[in-house]
Amino acid sequence: MDSFSSGLAAAVREAVGRVSDPELRRPLAELGMIKGVEVTGGVAVVGIVLTISTCPAAARIERDVRAAATAVGGVKEVVINVGVMTAEERNALTAKLREGRGQSSMPFTAESLTRVIAVSSGKGGVGKSTVTTNLAAAMAARGLSVGIIDADVHGFSVPGLLGLFDNQGKIIRPTRIDNLVLPPVAHGIKAVSIGMFLPEGAEDTAVSWRGPMLHRTLEQFLTDVYFGDLDVLLIDLPPGTGDIAISLGQILPHAEVLVVTTPQPAASGVAVRSGMLAREFDQRVIGVVETMSPMRFADGSAFEPFGVGGGAAVAARLSALGGNVPLLASIPFSNGLRAGGDTGVPVAAADPEDPAARAFTDLAERLVVSPRGLSGRRLPLSPVTA
Numbered sequence: 001m002d003s004f005s006s007g008l009a010a011a012v013r014e015a016v017g018r019v020s021d022p023e024l025r026r027p028l029a030e031l032g033m034i035k036g037v038e039v040t041g042g043v044a045v046v047g048i049v050l051t052i053s054t055c056p057a058a059a060r061i062e063r064d065v066r067a068a069a070t071a072v073g074g075v076k077e078v079v080i081n082v083g084v085m086t087a088e089e090r091n092a093l094t095a096k097l098r099e100g101r102g103q104s105s106m107p108f109t110a111e112s113l114t115r116v117i118a119v120s121s122g123k124g125g126v127g128k129s130t131v132t133t134n135l136a137a138a139m140a141a142r143g144l145s146v147g148i149i150d151a152d153v154h155g156f157s158v159p160g161l162l163g164l165f166d167n168q169g170k171i172i173r174p175t176r177i178d179n180l181v182l183p184p185v186a187h188g189i190k191a192v193s194i195g196m197f198l199p200e201g202a203e204d205t206a207v208s209w210r211g212p213m214l215h216r217t218l219e220q221f222l223t224d225v226y227f228g229d230l231d232v233l234l235i236d237l238p239p240g241t242g243d244i245a246i247s248l249g250q251i252l253p254h255a256e257v258l259v260v261t262t263p264q265p266a267a268s269g270v271a272v273r274s275g276m277l278a279r280e281f282d283q284r285v286i287g288v289v290e291t292m293s294p295m296r297f298a299d300g301s302a303f304e305p306f307g308v309g310g311g312a313a314v315a316a317r318l319s320a321l322g323g324n325v326p327l328l329a330s331i332p333f334s335n336g337l338r339a340g341g342d343t344g345v346p347v348a349a350a351d352p353e354d355p356a357a358r359a360f361t362d363l364a365e366r367l368v369v370s371p372r373g374l375s376g377r378r379l380p381l382s383p384v385t386a
Contacts, residue, residue, distance in 0.1 A: 005039045008074050012044045013037040015068040022057045023175055023182045024097070025228050028065070031093060035083065042076035044069050049083045051090060051177045058082070094180045097226055106222045110254040114230045117286070117367070118248055120278065121260040122270030124155065124239040127291035128260045130341055131331070132236040133161040133189075134357070137346040138364035140188035144231040147183065149221045150193035151248070152238040153207050153214055158193045162186040163344020171195050174225070181225045187349045192225045211243040218247050232367075241277040249281025257285045258328070261314050262292045268310030275318045275325070287328035288315040289363065295333035295355070303333060329363040331356050 016037065017029025028034050028048065035047035046069055050058055062080055069078045085093065101107065108116050119135075121128040129152065136146045150158035159165070164172045164186050173196050175182040183192040194207060194217060209217070227233065235255070238244050248255065257278040261271035275285045290311025294304035311327045318325040331337070334356035340347040348360040 008072070009037050009039040009044070011072050012039060012046065012069050012075060015072050016046055016048075016065045019061070019064045019068050021051075022060055023055075023185075024051075024226070028061070031096075032089060033061075033085075035081075039075070042074060043079065044072070044075045044077070045079045045081065047081045047083065049085045049089070051085055051093065052175070053084045056175055090178055094178055097180060106219075106251070107227075108222060108233060108252065114233050116233045116235065116252055116255040118235040118237050118252075118255050118257045118278070118283070119260060120237045120245065120257055120274040121239045121267075122272065122274045123267055126239075126260050126262050126267050126271075127331070128152075128239065129157045129161055129236050130337065131258070131260050131289050131291060131360075132234050133158060134337070134340075134346045134348040134360045135363060135367075136189045136232075136234050137187050137348040138357075138360040139232055139368070141349065141352070141361070142364060142368065144368070145229060146189050147227040147230045147233045148189055148191040149218075149225075149233065149235045150191065150195070151218055151221070151235050151244050153194045153209060153217055153244065154238060156193045156195045156207075158191055158236055159195050160344060161341055161346065162189060162191055164191065164193075164196075165344065170200075171198075173197070179224060183225055183227065186344070187346060190227050190230075192221055211247075214243045215247040218244060219251065222251065237274075239274075241273055245274065245277055246281075249278065249283060253282045255283050257283050259285060259288045259314060259318070259325075261288060261290055261310050262306050263290060263294075263304070263308050263310035264292075264306040265310060265313075267306075268314045271310075271314045272317050272321075275314070276321065279322065285318055285323065285325050286367070287326050288318070289328055290314075290330045293330035293332045328366055329359050331359045 017027055017034050019028050021031055033049050035049050038045045048065055066078050069075055108114055119128055119132045136148050139146045148158055150156045159171045164184050166172055172184045183190040259271050259275045261268045278285055288311050292306045294302040296302055311330055315325050315327040332355050334354055336347040336351045336354040337356040340350055347354050347357045351357055
């Protein structure tokens with residue numbers, strides 16, 4: 001190869017190496033997926049290797065590599081040879097992605113730069129999962145890297161709320177690289193749910209697991225799923241103070257907790273319990289979100305079928321029991337919010353001017369500027385004796 005072709009090959013290698021894997025969100029060169037570049041007579045031959053033979057992003061990777069190589073001046077034609085990583089190469093890749101941690105090691109430690117926020121409620125049907133997905137969408141719109149763990153194993157709904165379905169209406173399944181799971185992405189949000197792992201055709205089957213299985217599932221979501229570098233990880237908890245909430249307190253005592261309620265006393269009365277359980281594990285309750293809040297009409301009248309004041313009451317009660325717990329947001333009734341839940345497009349992403357979307361944007365703003373501080377959290381300190 002002459003010096004001109006060598007220089008051109010180097011330029012092509014650099015260009016295609018910058019192409020990002022759409023699932024891993026890292027450059028191909030960094031992932032070891034470029035396996036050779038040669039240029040002869042203006043024809044660039046590029047070798048790439050996929051992580052697995054059934055890689056769902058294969059067509060996109062090939063298209064992006066072709067576009068990157070074609071854009072290099074002097075390249076007249078591009079030939080791409082596609083292969084698959086060997087077992088040894090995949091092992092090296094997964095070790096790199098885990099950044100030296102063992103398979104069972106959890107990346108979301110207290111020292112992690114990722115902020116972990118659990119979204120809880122005292123009872124079901126208050127819009128907890130809707131809050132989780134729309135808050136995630138509002139944060140992603142701000143340019144944050146956001147992930148969701150759908151920990152409501154018995155009543156998972158995050159795939160539907162994010163529209164994570166293929167053309168046949170089936171829940172999109174994560175890609176697996178050996179024991180590493182790559183979560184699918186929707187609206188800029190990486191999400192994982194037990195619904196993605198149920199057998200084909202069993203999506204409507206009840207998940208009838210008890211405590212140990214639920215604990216292990218949460219652990220696997222936290223250790224085996226590769227979220228990459230997240231700014232925020234939201235965990236959609238099941239309602240109440242059961243096994244998953246207890247397991248989360250044991251595994252992630254440094255997680256922060258948002259309590260969701262409606263204005264109705266029947267909901268707000270039990271919402272306090274989920275906040276108090278979090279405190280038993282030294283988790284900090286950072287605020288309350290009220291859903292189904294009154295909707296204001298143009299004439300100044302209000303639509304308030306669930307009454308008013310439940311969110312403020314929960315915030316006041318939790319504050320009285322220890323630590324400042326503000327009412328962070330009141331999410332009003334909204335046709336856009338309801339429709340987004342049915343279509344899989346969060347209103348925070350679909351219509352930022354919708355009243356509910358603006359409330360989620362304000363909530364994201366308040367949480368982003370809120371420090372992770374230690375207020376309201378017991379510290380493991382012991383007196384020093386002389």
